Amino acid sequence: MQEFLQQIVSGIASGGIFASLALALVLIYNAMGLVNFAQGEMAMLATFIAFTLVDHGVSYWIAFPVTLVVAFAGGILVQRIVIRPVERAPILTLVIVTLGLATLVNGVAGFIFGYVPRSFPSPFSAQTVNLLGAFVSYRDLGVIGVSTVVLLLIYLLLQRTTIGLTMRAAAHHPEASRLLGVHVSWMLALGWGLASAVGAVSGIMVAPILLLEPNMMQTIIIYAFAAAVLGGIESPLGAVVGGLIVGVTVNLAGAYIPFVGGDLQLAVALAIIITVLVIKPNGLFGRPSVRRV
Amino acid sequence: MSALLELEDVRCGYGPTSVLHGVSLAVPEGGIVSLLGANGAGKTTTLRAITGGLRWLGEIRFAGRSLRRMHTEDIVGVGIAHVPEGRGILTELTVDENLKLGAHRRKDGATAVRKDYDRVFEYFPVLRERRNLSASTLSGGEQQMLAIARAMLMQPRLMLLDEPSLGLAPLVVRSIFEIIRTFNQADHVAVLLVEQNARLALEMSTDAYVLEVGRVAVKGASAELKGNESVRRSYLGY
Numbered sequence: 156m157q158e159f160l161q162q163i164v165s166g167i168a169s170g171g172i173f174a175s176l177a178l179a180l181v182l183i184y185n186a187m188g189l190v191n192f193a194q195g196e197m198a199m200l201a202t203f204i205a206f207t208l209v210d211h212g213v214s215y216w217i218a219f220p221v222t223l224v225v226a227f228a229g230g231i232l233v234q235r236i237v238i239r240p241v242e243r244a245p246i247l248t249l250v251i252v253t254l255g256l257a258t259l260v261n262g263v264a265g266f267i268f269g270y271v272p273r274s275f276p277s278p279f280s281a282q283t284v285n286l287l288g289a290f291v292s293y294r295d296l297g298v299i300g301v302s303t304v305v306l307l308l309i310y311l312l313l314q315r316t317t318i319g320l321t322m323r324a325a326a327h328h329p330e331a332s333r334l335l336g337v338h339v340s341w342m343l344a345l346g347w348g349l350a351s352a353v354g355a356v357s358g359i360m361v362a363p364i365l366l367l368e369p370n371m372m373q374t375i376i377i378y379a380f381a382a383a384v385l386g387g388i389e390s391p392l393g394a395v396v397g398g399l400i401v402g403v404t405v406n407l408a409g410a411y412i413p414f415v416g417g418d419l420q421l422a423v424a425l426a427i428i429i430t431v432l433v434i435k436p437n438g439l440f441g442r443p444s445v446r447r448v
Numbered sequence: 449m450s451a452l453l454e455l456e457d458v459r460c461g462y463g464p465t466s467v468l469h470g471v472s473l474a475v476p477e478g479g480i481v482s483l484l485g486a487n488g489a490g491k492t493t494t495l496r497a498i499t500g501g502l503r504w505l506g507e508i509r510f511a512g513r514s515l516r517r518m519h520t521e522d523i524v525g526v527g528i529a530h531v532p533e534g535r536g537i538l539t540e541l542t543v544d545e546n547l548k549l550g551a552h553r554r555k556d557g558a559t560a561v562r563k564d565y566d567r568v569f570e571y572f573p574v575l576r577e578r579r580n581l582s583a584s585t586l587s588g589g590e591q592q593m594l595a596i597a598r599a600m601l602m603q604p605r606l607m608l609l610d611e612p613s614l615g616l617a618p619l620v621v622r623s624i625f626e627i628i629r630t631f632n633q634a635d636h637v638a639v640l641l642v643e644q645n646a647r648l649a650l651e652m653s654t655d656a657y658v659l660e661v662g663r664v665a666v667k668g669a670s671a672e673l674k675g676n677e678s679v680r681r682s683y684l685g686y
């Protein structure tokens with residue numbers, strides 16, 4: 156029982172990481188009806204920026220927000236420079252553009268930082284604390300805490316502020332929003348900035364666990380896809396719930412299903428994606444897929 | 449006298465198909481003008497041109513200033529509220545969020561906005577009741593009310609209404625038109641009213657234009673057009 160509880164808590168911690176990246180995917184999906192295949196690579200590059208700052212003696216808790224600001228600006232730049240020129244292109248073009256972007260970012264990171272895995276600091280100690288009889292690491296609790304704060308902030312921004320309202324309006328009804336004075340194109344750019352910053356959080360959270368190298372996010376993005384699809388791809392809340400479910404499921408499967416172990420966890424995520432797409436394509440929180448044009 | 453909105457020989461279309469072949473019309477400050485015509489005549493296209501939905505040749509001036517090359521979001525920012533064909537309700541959002549979007553560019557302070565909310569809710573009490581519900585749960589008539597209420601909260605100098613009566617019960621149409629008239633008189637807001645229901649539109653407006661395949665076929669005082677049987681027969685279908 157105690158072991159089970161521990162697995163649940165560390166599942167929730169991974170879930171927070173998946174949820175952040177999944178939320179990034181959902182933000183962009185809402186803005187342009189497409190998954191950004193470069194989301195994980197952008198997060199990885201942001202993590203390298205954090206690494207460089209910390210490596211130069213900047214304190215972790217300063218490097219963290221600074222990285223988010225840089226990632227935010229970077230996301231906006233990518234939208235303005237790379238995406239906007241092809242905004243109205245067929246979906247396949249956009250898919251290829253984001254795939255190309257992923258390869259490019261990966262290559263640039265490899266070129267600058269090399270492929271040797273580096274250990275990334277965690278501000279939380281690896282010691283455990285006794286929580287209701289289960290031994291939970293501060294590290295897991297820290298990840299859960301940080302993800303919760305970030306996701307909550309995004310929620311408040313989207314639901315409780317005027318700028319969030321105009322972002323949601325622009326994403327769902329660009330034409331009607333324009334007639335209400337919403338600067339749609341800038342809202343989409345803002346969506347990219349926000350997604351890039353949330354994605355960076357997931358990168359920074361996962362780096363101490365996985366070691367930092369250019370391919371670090373390539374498994375995480377699969378879990379994030381699973382989370383986003385499970386949540387219904389259009390729903391920010393769905394991404395978070397989906398992330399938690401995927402995190403816990405994958406963790407429990409790894410611990411208790413003998414043949415899954417550590418190696419087949421990714422297969423569990425893929426199984427989740429396929430099952431959802433077959434049984435309930437709209438996910439847990441998605442609306443029926445009637446898209447108005 | 450210079451009008452609030454002036455179109456001079458406006459030509460435009462969609463890609464290679466040209467739709468308007470030189471439309472000229474004027475809406476005076478505080479006036480109500482009807483834009484009539486059969487299906488496909490170009491009424492909606494005219495409104496789209498005004499709010500920058502497509503590129504045009506000729507000239508469109510609002511309050512003496514050309515709207516050439518202005519973006520839609522800036523055109524509505526200078527005081528034109530466009531209630532589009534199909535109403536433009538954001539169905540993912542609540543009634544209140546739709547209304548908030550109407551007011552979000554205003555700079556005259558929260559108190560003034562709140563006062564306008566109260567007025568709008570007086571005009572349309574049902575919106576107050578449904579305030580926190582998803583806009584998708586509203587009936588057609590209620591959605592039209594929401595679209596007009598939202599336009600009122602934009603504090604415009606000119607309202608463009610694209611077939612507000614479409615698909616609504618006659619009683620609902622009556623009450624909506626009554627409210628538009630009240631608003632026009634109280635706030636001195638000009639209205640350009642696109643309608644298929646010519647009889648109703650002519651009752652409301654002081655002047656009217658009838659479009660026929662992208663050209664102004666008839667124009668004049670609404671009372672005159674209403675009284676002219678041959679115009680009524682050949683263009684207005686009643």
Ligand SMILES: Nc1ncnc2c1ncn2[C@@H]1O[C@H](COP(=O)(O)OP(=O)(O)OP(=O)(O)O)[C@@H](O)[C@H]1O
Pocket residue numbers: 462465467485486487488489490491492493494533644
């Ligand atoms: N998005 C579009 N792309 C191409 N052609 C269009 C488009 N919208 C309208 N048209 C064409 O332009 C012409 C004028 O259409 P418009 O919608 O302005 O007419 P309308 O007077 O508003 O008619 P209705 O009473 O049916 O609303 C029609 O021939 C129509 O087929």
Ligand SMILES: [Mg+2]
Pocket residue numbers: 491492493533610
């Ligand atoms: Mg029309």
